[in-house]
Amino acid sequence: MTSSYLRRRTALAGVALLAGQAMLPAAHAQATAWPDRPxxxxxxxxxxxxxxxxxxxxxxxxxxxxxxxxxxxxxxxxxxxxxxxxxxxxxxxxxxxxxxxxxxxxxxxxxxxxxxxxxxxxxxxxxxxxAPLVLVAPVNAPGADARAFLDAARAAGNTWSYGSPGVGTVGHLGMELLKARTGIAPVHVPYPGYSQVFSGLVRGELQLSMLPPALAQTQIAAGKLRGIGVTSAGRSPLVPELPSLADAGVKNFNLEIxxxxxxxxxxxxxxxxxxxxxxxxxxxxxxxxxxxxxxxxxxxxxxxxxxxxxxxxxxxxxxxxxxxxxxxxx
Structure with missing residues (x-):
């Protein structure tokens, strides 16, 4: 083989190698594209x-x-x-x-x-x-604001009851957290669902509960329940008219769904x-x-x-x- 022939072969091999290297990123991207199915x-x-x-x-x-x-x-x-x-x-x-x-x-x-x-x-x-939960009560609940309502709840001790849609739900645990933070002591009454909790509040069987904002707002606007405050750290744009319980003096309390x-x-x-x-x-x-x-x-x-x-x-x-x-x- 002549030296010129060898130089040409070497040059061609180098071009092929560079071309292959240039194609690697595209080929790799195609092989690893995700998702490749529903x-x-x-x-x-x-x-x-x-x-x-x-x-x-x-x-x-x-x-x-x-x-x-x-x-x-x-x-x-x-x-x-x-x-x-x-x-x-x-x-x-x-x-x-x-x-x-x-x-x-x-x-x-x-x-x-x-x-x-x-x-x-x-x-x-x-x-x-x-979203926060909304602490609600019957429309004739005592106390002019959230602080006064919680004062009344403390004074009532275990003569008050609160409802939730079941043991272990956020409505149950949220109320137990509020009890731990405030010293109130209402007794838990579990119901099958939120609609039954609402009925219990309207009938006077329950004195308070925590409801999702969409459900609470509907009943508050209809004049069937009274909103006390929301469980988020500050006011929520979902329920802008209500104060947060933290703003009402409840310390170390921030709960959202x-x-x-x-x-x-x-x-x-x-x-x-x-x-x-x-x-x-x-x-x-x-x-x-x-x-x-x-x-x-x-x-x-x-x-x-x-x-x-x-x-x-x-x-x-x-x-x-x-x-x-x-x-x-x-």
Whole structure:
């Protein structure tokens, strides 16, 4: 072989190598593109429920942003825990879940036999929306304001009763937290649901309760209940006419209900990060903020770290009440 022939071969090989290297990023990106199939969004509550409405509001813009269909699946039962368990056990990287705060914080504390563990089985993606509870009372309740009402509740001791939609619900735990923070002592009366709690208040069987803002506002506006205050740290745009209980002198009291999107802990971190970025952008749009507000939520659209912090804080706060009173549900 001549030296010129060898030089030509060497030059051609170098060009081919450079061309191959130039193609690697595109080929690698194509091989790792995600999602490459429909995404399943599991909801542990029935169609038409608040979590279901939120999931379906998110599904269409999420599908558009990801370039794949997003299929909402209702796996109903056990206060959302059946759906949560399905998300925790999912494999394949194509399943996420829309859950409420209880499923992601205190579920295992309330029922140690639960088949999933909120602390280890999920990868937080984004906190979607938050809302306070509203402390309500009959329209003829004593006290001109929240402070005076709580003074009357302290004076009444255990002669007053409060209602909730069941043991271990946020209405139950929220009231027990308020008792611990204020020294009031009403007796808990569990009911099958919020409609029965409302009826008990109207009939005078109950002296107070904590209701979701949408339900509370409807009854307050109709003159059937009196709003005392909200459980968030400050006034809420969802119920702007009511003070916060913290502003009324209740110390170390900040309780909100919320919903969030999580993935199984097995989902690759890069996929979690992509979903968090996309969902956060969707939730923070004016259109989605308005839609969530109509559903009774103040939009957030947090990063995974923000959701993880909320899960930890709420688990600590409500976990202390659960442990102190040995509250359990089956």
């Amino acid at each position: 995404l399943h969004l599991i909801v542990g509550f029935p169609a038409g429920s608040s979590p279901d409405l939120t999931a379906r509001a998110l599904a269409e813009p999420l599908a558009k942003a990801l370039g794949q269909p997003v299929i909402v699946e209702n796996k109903v039962g056990a206060g959302g825990n059946i759906g949560a368990d399905a998300v925790a056990k999912a494999r394949g990287g194509d399943t996420i879940g829309l859950m409420i705060n209880g499923n992601l914080t205190i579920a295992k504390l309330l029922n140690p036999a639960l088949r999933y563990d909120p602390a280890t089985d999920f990868a937080p993606i984004s906190l979607i929306g938050v 919320w919903n969030a999107v999580v993935a199984p802990a097995s989902m690759p971190p890069a996929h979690v990060a992509k979903l968090a970025e996309v969902l956060g952008a969707i939730v923070r749009t004016p259109e989605m903020r308005a839609q969530l507000f109509q559903q009774g939520w103040q939009a957030v659209g947090s990063a995974p770290e923000g959701l993880a912090s909320r899960i930890k804080a709420d688990t600590q706060t409500l976990g202390a009440i659960i442990r102190a009173q040995n509250i359990r549900v089956q």
